[in-house]
Structures are given as structure tokens and as C-alpha cells.
Amino acid sequence: MTRLRIAGARIIDPSSGIDERLDIDIEDGRISAVGANLAGIPEEVLEAEGLWLTPGFVDIHTHLREPGEEYKEDIASGTRAAAAGGFTTVCCMANTDPVNDSPAITEFIARRARDTASVNVHVIAAATQGLRGEIMSEMSSLAAAGAVAFSDDGNTIMDAAVMRRVLEYAGGVGRPVIAHCEDLNLKGSAVVHEGAHATCCGLMGSPGEAESVLVARDLELARLTGAHLHIAHVSAARSVEMIREAKSAGVRVTAEVTPHHLAQTDEVIRGYDTNTKMAPPLRTARDREVLRMGLADGTIDCVATDHAPHASYEKDVEFSAAPFGVIGLETALPIVLELARDHRMSELDAIGRLTHRAARVLGLRAGTLEAGAAADMTLVDPEAIWKLDPRKLRSRSRNSSFVDREFRGLALRTWVGGRLVHNSDDVDEQR
Amino acid sequence: MKNLLGIEYIDREEIELLLDTAEAMLEISQREIKRVPTLRGRTVINLFLEPSTRTRVSFEIAAKRLSADAINVSASGSSLSKAETLNDMAENLAAMNADVLVVRDRTAGVPQMLSERVRIPVVNAGDGAHEHPTQALLDVFTVRQALGGVEGRVVTIIGDIAHSRVARSDIYAFLKLGAEVRIAGPPTMMPVGIEELGVKPCSSIEEALDGAHVICMLRIQRERLEGALFPSVREYSQTYGLTRELLGLARPDAIVLHPGPINRGVEIGTDVVDSEPSRILDQVTNGVAVRMAVLYMLTGEGS
Numbered sequence: 001m002t003r004l005r006i007a008g009a010r011i012i013d014p015s016s017g018i019d020e021r022l023d024i025d026i027e028d029g030r031i032s033a034v035g036a037n038l039a040g041i042p043e044e045v046l047e048a049e050g051l052w053l054t055p056g057f058v059d060i061h062t063h064l065r066e067p068g069e070e071y072k073e074d075i076a077s078g079t080r081a082a083a084a085g086g087f088t089t090v091c092c093m094a095n096t097d098p099v100n101d102s103p104a105i106t107e108f109i110a111r112r113a114r115d116t117a118s119v120n121v122h123v124i125a126a127a128t129q130g131l132r133g134e135i136m137s138e139m140s141s142l143a144a145a146g147a148v149a150f151s152d153d154g155n156t157i158m159d160a161a162v163m164r165r166v167l168e169y170a171g172g173v174g175r176p177v178i179a180h181c182e183d184l185n186l187k188g189s190a191v192v193h194e195g196a197h198a199t200c201c202g203l204m205g206s207p208g209e210a211e212s213v214l215v216a217r218d219l220e221l222a223r224l225t226g227a228h229l230h231i232a233h234v235s236a237a238r239s240v241e242m243i244r245e246a247k248s249a250g251v252r253v254t255a256e257v258t259p260h261h262l263a264q265t266d267e268v269i270r271g272y273d274t275n276t277k278m279a280p281p282l283r284t285a286r287d288r289e290v291l292r293m294g295l296a297d298g299t300i301d302c303v304a305t306d307h308a309p310h311a312s313y314e315k316d317v318e319f320s321a322a323p324f325g326v327i328g329l330e331t332a333l334p335i336v337l338e339l340a341r342d343h344r345m346s347e348l349d350a351i352g353r354l355t356h357r358a359a360r361v362l363g364l365r366a367g368t369l370e371a372g373a374a375a376d377m378t379l380v381d382p383e384a385i386w387k388l389d390p391r392k393l394r395s396r397s398r399n400s401s402f403v404d405r406e407f408r409g410l411a412l413r414t415w416v417g418g419r420l421v422h423n424s425d426d427v428d429e430q431r
Numbered sequence: 432m433k434n435l436l437g438i439e440y441i442d443r444e445e446i447e448l449l450l451d452t453a454e455a456m457l458e459i460s461q462r463e464i465k466r467v468p469t470l471r472g473r474t475v476i477n478l479f480l481e482p483s484t485r486t487r488v489s490f491e492i493a494a495k496r497l498s499a500d501a502i503n504v505s506a507s508g509s510s511l512s513k514a515e516t517l518n519d520m521a522e523n524l525a526a527m528n529a530d531v532l533v534v535r536d537r538t539a540g541v542p543q544m545l546s547e548r549v550r551i552p553v554v555n556a557g558d559g560a561h562e563h564p565t566q567a568l569l570d571v572f573t574v575r576q577a578l579g580g581v582e583g584r585v586v587t588i589i590g591d592i593a594h595s596r597v598a599r600s601d602i603y604a605f606l607k608l609g610a611e612v613r614i615a616g617p618p619t620m621m622p623v624g625i626e627e628l629g630v631k632p633c634s635s636i637e638e639a640l641d642g643a644h645v646i647c648m649l650r651i652q653r654e655r656l657e658g659a660l661f662p663s664v665r666e667y668s669q670t671y672g673l674t675r676e677l678l679g680l681a682r683p684d685a686i687v688l689h690p691g692p693i694n695r696g697v698e699i700g701t702d703v704v705d706s707e708p709s710r711i712l713d714q715v716t717n718g719v720a721v722r723m724a725v726l727y728m729l730t731g732e733g734s
Contacts (some may be wrong), residue, residue, distance in 0.1 A: 194623050195623055195624045196624025196625070196627040197624075198622075198623070198624075199593075199622040199624045199625055200439065200599070200624075200628070201539055201540065202539035202558065202559050202560035202561030203539050203540070203560075203561075205623065207623075271543070272539070272540030272543050272544060313516070316516065316518055317516055318517060318540065319540045320539070320540075320559070
């Protein structure tokens with residue numbers, strides 16, 4: 001007996017290339033069948049005419065802030081935000097307090113996720129002890145405790161010899177290293193991208209080269225070590241070009257781009273809104289164009305949110321004093337759909353950048369609607385028009401760079417293992 | 432005009448109205464009894480979170496000549512040393528029914544941030560490397576006074592453009608009033624994208640000075656930048672310091688401005704400071720008049 005049938009939706013499953021109007025059956029938390037005129041009589045039928053059913057989205061770059069900074073976000077609130085944005089899997093970064101550089105912390109996060117999370121949580125552990133970029137973390141034990149990748153995200157490993165050893169060792173453990181590429185010397189005290197807008201605002205800027213020189217270094221080290229390097233939040237045109245060359249030369253490199261770098265440019269800093277301050281910074285329209293092209297042609301593998309919650313009182317200070325980072329889980333989908341509407345990629349490819357392509361970067365079993373897979377699914381209304389009201393965000397923090405912006409495309413329902421974890425009809429009661 | 436956050440945000444008519452008002456204010460400062468009752472009963476708070484003598488005293492005198500009460504708040508004596516946020520502090524000051532908040536801070540964007548939080552007008556008295564609008568107003572006022580106008584004049588700004596709020600405000604003000612603006616300085620001190628504002632970057636001080644009507648020298652922050660953006664003070668003064676000989680490249684009636692405090696013998700030769708073309712002390716005198724005009728326009732009958 002089939003428990004739930006979603007009928008009449010446009011099934012978009014980039015992992016299998018399916019993009020057509022079909023039915024899908026879910027039984028015991030798994031997808032039991034996808035097709036037309038499915039057999040069996042379901043207990044419940046969800047008519048989804050005019051809507052899309054996609055694999056649940058996968059975010060490989062999320063800051064859930066637990067343990068240590070629960071006033072910004074915790075696993076419960078962060079994964080509620082994820083579910084509301086259509087994500088069914090998130091991977092949380094290691095810059096918690098204490099830093100996730102020990103198996104005990106990794107296990108703690110995994111246990112808290114089992115107890116409190118709305119969606120699947122995978123743990124990314126620190127590449128170096130204390131994120132200091134000096135001594136590598138116990139990567140083998142961390143992997144045994146469940147770490148899916150290693151990253152000092154938020155910090156750059158400035159010492160090339162340390163980075164080389166981290167790549168070698170992580171390669172031996174069979175996990176990728178996620179690099180946050182910002183040359184701290186070139187960046188200096190910069191808070192935004194270096195250009196006319198920074199100059200007019202009197203804010204210190206850093207050039208795209210602050211990123212690309214380290215991308216160049218890390219690509220060379222990936223080539224040297226043969227390890228899997230993943231470049232986080234690519235922001236500069238030159239980085240995309242170098243990643244493209246490295247990929248064609250056979251270097252094991254993958255890359256991600258954030259929704260905000262796809263959608264915005266450094267023009268938005270002009271009002272000194274600290275919610276436009278993030279690292280790496282928003283750059284020029286040309287950088288944005290190259291990022292969009294890189295995502296479309298596959299040079300950049302996937303979209304990752306770099307969801308980075310900060311309390312309003314922390315952002316409500318002088319621009320230079322505010323912390324870097326913006327939230328992104330609840331606004332990623334419409335930004336990616338916009339690229340499809342602009343004919344930069346097919347809708348199938350656009351959804352792929354949020355699902356199986358992201359899962360593939362970290363080797364996660366997620367992002368597919370194939371029969372037998374866990375029923376991690378998102379029901380999307382691609383035409384829904386909505387406006388970001390910060391009070392309605394599920395995240396504990398409000399630091400979005402898209403406040404009051406109008407979006408098109410919304411996750412109506414999200415299921416994790418067949419369990420409904422988000423229903424846009426209930427949101428007002430949940431709050 | 433609700434606030435004065437920067438010259439970028441006001442237009443030529445507003446600048447000219449402020450300059451015309453300042454003419455009248457200058458006359459008040461020349462009287463024996465230098466006080467008019469215009470702003471009697473008003474309270475001006477000078478929130479100076481970065482050390483300043485000239486600008487703070489200038490605003491204080493400006494307020495007092497208009498009979499306003501001027502209250503000075505500095506960083507060290509304030510609750511900021513008790514970790515209160517700047518926004519909270521400004522809201523508290525404004526809640527004491529102050530009429531205008533004059534703000535100086537080392538961080539760009541602070542006057543704008545505070546203007547979004549307090550209901551009273553905010554005057555930017557210098558914010559980081561962003562703007563220093565009253566300095567630019569007194570500079571154009573001084574040029575108008577000395578040369579009879581700004582339109583069509585060639586204005587050269589020399590020094591650390593990248594870190595200078597005076598340079599940004601001057602560029603906007605002189606361009607809006609129809610001058611040609613040139614800039615020169617070490618390439619390490621030229622901010623990226625500055626030419627998009629409409630200025631002409633010059634590769635040498637000689638090129639920048641050729642035929643100039645107005646020479647604005649900027650202060651070099653020797654204590655902070657020596658070794659980072661230029662090798663030594665000695666080399667800087669040899670390459671970009673204004674000497675009597677270089678002054679000969681400018682027009683015979685050219686004037687020299689400097690926002691102060693000056694480093695004699697560094698960016699400007701000591702004989703140039705004291706020479707006939709120098710209008711450096713006129714600038715200071717005019718600064719009071721311009722700030723009186725600003726306070727009047729924002730809080731008095733001009734508002």
C-alpha cells in the first residue's frame with residue numbers, strides 16, 4: 001500500500017534528467033515509484049497541478065552557530081529556516097564556539113541534530129586546530145566521528161606549507177578540503193570590494209585579486225597533492241577563469257557560489273547597510289556576470305548559501321565594526337530560478353545546482369528522486385510572488401541583504417524522509 | 432535639507448544657498464559683539480569621537496555666535512568606553528531634546544547611520560575617509576572670496592586622496608560648482624575608481640599644478656602611513672611637497688589651501704604656508720561662518 005502520492009506535478013530530478021509531468025509515490029519515508037499512471041491506491045493524494053516537485057535542496061555551506069552562539073542561530077532554528085527555503089540537507093561549518101576541531105564536538109553536533117533538527121545535518125570539521133591555520137586537526141578521527149569535509153571557513157590558511165599538508169592528509173582520509181580564499185595581507189582592513197563604490201563611501205576595499213591569488217595557490221597545491229579541493233563562495237571573475245582552466249587540466253577541484261554573489265553587486269554598499277557586508281565582498285557587475293556564466297557552464301558546481309546569522313544588535317553598529325556575513329537559506333531558491341528565467345540555464349540545470357550537484361561535491365547521498373532514495377523533496381511554486389519581511393524569517397537572525405525585495409518562486413512544502421517539515425500554509429501558526 | 436551628511440547628497444542650489452548664508456554669517460563674526468539671537472534656546476550637541484581641535488572649536492564657536500547652547504561630547508569621557516553602542520548613545524543624547532547632532536567619527540558612514548536613528552538633523556563633521564562637507568563648503572567659500580567664483584576654475588588636490596575625506600567632499604563641491612578638478616599623489620594613495628567622479632588624475636605634481644587657480648594640499652598621516660604607502664617622509668616631501676618653485680607653475684593669482692593641521696616641510700614648504708597665495712588662515716575664519724550657516728539652515732528659520 002502506498003501512503004502518499006503527489007499527483008500531477010512537474011517532476012524535476014536533475015540526477016536522472018527527468019523533467020516531465022508525472023506522479024510520485026512515497027512509502028515508509030522513501031520514494032517508491034516515479035511515473036505516469038502509477039499502480040496502487042494511495043492513502044493520501046496531493047494534487048500538485050502547476051507546481052514542481054524537486055529533490056530537497058542541499059546546502060554544503062551553512063553556519064548553524066551551535067554550539068556557542070545560540071543567540072544567533074541554533075540547529076533547530078537554522079534547520080527550520082533550511083526547510084522553509086526548500087533545503088533538506090545542510091552541512092554546518094566548524095567555526096562554532098568551541099571550534100569543531102575534535103571528535104567530541106563533531107559527535108555533539110550530530111547528536112543535537114538528531115534531537116532537534118528539521119532537516120539532515122552533515123558536519124564539516126576544522127582543517128586546522130582552533131582554525132588557526134597552524135596545526136592540522138585530527139582529520140582521521142573527525143572523519144570517523146562523521147565529518148564529511150574539512151574547512152577553516154571564515155579564516156584563510158595563509159601558510160602554503162600548512163595548506164599543502166592539510167590537502168595531503170585530507171586526501172588520505174578521503175575527504176575534501178573546503179578553502180576560504182582571501183589573502184589576509186592583500187585584504188588588510190578591507191570591509192568591501194575595492195572600487196568606485198568603496199572609494200565614494202570612504203570604506204577600505206579589497207580587490208578580487210585578494211581572492212584569486214589564493215585560488216591560484218590552492219589550485220597549484222591541489223594539483224601537487226592530487227587531493228580534492230573545494231573553493232568556497234567564489235566571488236571574483238578571475239577565480240572562475242582559473243578554476244575552469246584547472247578543471248580542464250584535470251585538477252580535482254570543485255567550487256560553489258552564493259546566492260548573494262549571483263544576485264547583487266557592490267553598488268548596494270552605498271547606504272552603509274551592514275547587511276551588505278560579507279566576506280568575500282559583493283563585487284562588480286562583471287564579476288557577477290562571470291559567476292553566473294561559470295555556474296551555467298558547470299565551472300562552478302553548485303550554489304551554497306554561506307548562511308551566516310548574526311544578531312541584529314551585532315549588525316546595528318558602524319559599518320567597519322559590524323561582523324561579516326548574511327543569512328541565505330530562505331532566499332536561495334528564487335535567486336537560482338531567476339537565472340533560469342533569464343535563460344542562462346535550463347530549469348533542470350538550475351535545480352541541479354541546488355541538489356545533486358551540491359551533494360556530489362561532498363559525496364552525500366542526497367539530491368535525487370530516484371526510486372529507493374529517501375523521500376527528501378521540495379514542492380515549489382515557481383510563480384509565487386513574495387516579499388522578504390524580516391519578521392517572518394524562520395532563522396533566529398535577520399541579517400539578510402534582501403530585506404523588502406520581491407522574489408518569484410517559493411518552497412511550498414518540504415519533506416525529509418517522507419516527513420513534512422515545512423508547509424507554507426502553516427507558517428503563520430508556527431510563528 | 433534635513434541633514435548634512437555629505438556634499439555628494441546635496442545639489443548646486445543648496446551649496447550656493449549655504450555659501451550665500453555664510454556671507455551674512457561672516458559679517459556677524461567681524462562685529463565687536465559677535466553674537467546674534469537667531470538660535471537662542473536651541474541645543475547643539477558636538478559628538479566628537481575622534482580627536483579634533485579645529486573643527487570642534489569651530490562648530491562650538493559657530494553655535495555660540497548664534498546663541499545656541501553647545502555641548503561637547505568626546506569618546507574618552509563618554510559611555511562608549513562602557514561599551515554602549517553608538518546608536519544607543521546618540522538616541523539618548525537626542526532624547527534630551529537636542530536640536531542638532533554634529534558628529535565626527537573615525538568610521539565612514541557613522542553620520543548616516545545615526546541620522547537613520549535620531550529624529551533631529553545630523554551634521555557630518557568628518558567620518559573616516561568618507562566626507563567632511565563643512566570643510567568643502569569653507570574651501571569653496573574661500574575660493575569664491577579670493578577669486579570671485581568657482582565656475583571654470585582649475586582646482587588641483589594633491590596628496591593622500593585615498594584616505595582623505597576632505598578630498599572626496601572637495602571633489603564633489605568643486606565639480607558641482609563647475610570647476611575642473613585634478614588630483615595628484617603617489618599611486619598608492621590614489622583610490623580605485625576615483626576618475627568615475629569626473630576628476631582628472633595627473634601623473635606628476637608638475638602636470639597637476641600647470642595653470643591651476645587653486646591648490647589644495649592634503650595632510651599626510653605620517654604617523655600611520657609612512658613605510659606602508661610611501662617609503663619615507665623625506666621622499667614624499669621631495670616628490671609631492673609644495674615648494675615656492677613648484678608654485679610658479681600655477682597661475683600667478685593662484686591660491687593655496689590646506690585643511691590643517693599642516694606638517695610644515697612635509698606636504699607643504701614652510702615658506703609656502705606663510706606666503707601671499709596661502710589662504711590657510713582665511714579658511715579657518717570662513718569655517719566658522721560656514722558652520723553658522725549650516726546650523727542655521729538645519730535648525731533655524733532656514734530649516
